[in-house]
Amino acid sequence: MDIDALLAKLEHHFALTAANSKLLIVGLGATGLSVAQFLQKTPLKFAVVDSRKNPPLIDVLREQMPDVPVFTGGFDQSALAVATHLVISPGVSLAETAIRQAMQAGVNVISDIDLFACATDKPIVAITGSNGKSTVTTMLGDMGNAAEVKTAIGGNLGTPALDLLQQDADLYVLELSSFQLERTTALNAAAATVLNVTPDHLDRHAGMADYAAEKQRVFRGDGAMVLNLDDPLVMAMREADRPCLTFSIRDTADFYLRRGETDYLMQGEQALMAANRLRLEGSHNLANALAALALGQAVGLSMTAMCDALRKFKGLPHRMQKIAEKAGAHWVNDSKATNVGACIAALQGYERKVILIAGGDAKGADMSELAPAVAEKAKAVVAMGKDADLIAAALQERVPVHFAGNMKEAVRIAAGLACEGDTVLLSPACASLDQYRSYVDRGNKFAEAVMELPSC
Secondary structure (H helix, E strand, C coil), rough: CCHHHHHHHHHHCCCCCCCCCEEEECCCCCHHHHHHHHCCCCCEEEEEEEEECCCCHHEEEEEEECCEEEEEECCCCHHHHHCEEEEEECCCCCCCCCHHHHCCCCCEEHHHHHHHHHCCCCEEEEECCCHHHHHHHHHHHHHHHHCCCEEEEEEECCCCCHHHHHCCCCCEEEEECHHHHCCCCCCCEEEEECCCCCCCCCCCCHHHHHHHHHHHHHHHHCCCCCCCCCCCCHHHHCCCCCEEEEEEEECCCCCCCCCCCCCCCEEEEEEEEHHHCCCCCCHHHHHHHHHHHHHHHCCCHHHHHHHHHHHHHHCCCCCCEEEECCEEEEEECCCCCCHHHHHHHHHCCCCCCCCECCCCCCCCCCHHHHHHHHHHHEEEEEECCHHHHHHHHHHCCCEEEEECCCCCHHHHHHHHHHCCCCCEEEEECCCCCCCCCHHHHHHHHHHHHHCCCCCC
């Protein structure tokens, strides 16, 4: 990392200088710690604040940086009062009273993604959307490495962006959430995409228009835009003077699905690969594959290498993951479907009707949007968690709804409903934290309960 070049960019973008600026890192999770470790390598002065009394990584911070001031147990007003710049972790809402007041007083807000963008001159691919971000990010990472371009992936997925700099990659692929994008202004990705926009995180955003606007921030700059032709909200983001590639599973686009006796992934008139060579469940994963191909094309990756990587790609844990065949049924773990749109996409990928296990914390989303897809694609629903009643009410008796108090009970009920050859799909349409540590924990509990079922 060239410190002088970094400081010049930070001064240009944010009027941030070693002589006159004081940064306050707000939130000591994985992102906050990565920011502190990054800033420690620079002459910039910084401190850390967290609303929690004992943040999970505070011992690591104190061991590595004993001289860095740390304020816990609330957003310390004295620390906020002297800060010139706030580096706010994505888990901290900008609507927090103390944060809002500091912003109104003129404090600059930057993100770890801003710092990352200023610290590298290597190409960045930025991927956002309500659903499919992690899958497309991982696909593209595999494609880059298959094309012998040293590629590092992270951001909202796994490794914090700033930690990726240690890998000295030639291409960076970042999954970005709306929370990261709403506080990011310096990113100019070589290629970027909004995969789709469906209701999510409406407990943190004012509404769908606000949520879509935050997603659109991924297109700041002058890099290539990759747009989903099947999503009107995404297509409305198109800028006429920008390079653009489109993808679609419904119509002809730059990258599209040609249906026939054998379906093919296409680029123009060229058949790239048979769709059945993908190892993934669901038509939405065909859209993810097309998006990854378009992004790779935009940054010059070999098409042959990209298709080879797609054929080998096995998918992500807890994302349309085949668990087992038990009690005569196929069991699929889509615990990462934490919003309505993800559940709808999962359902629409099936020809036969499934038994759906759904529920958890709806995060303020309108569950009635589930109803048409559930009526078309589900033979029964097992509802569980905090907002199970909301789901049942939204379905208005279009399909039978059964209630479960926990995952083991939900799996037992679903097994009783399943006929030979049925699919039981865990696709909750809700967050997991009402009952589980994370969607990973929820998916693991599902898999454990499935494996306890008799084999036949």
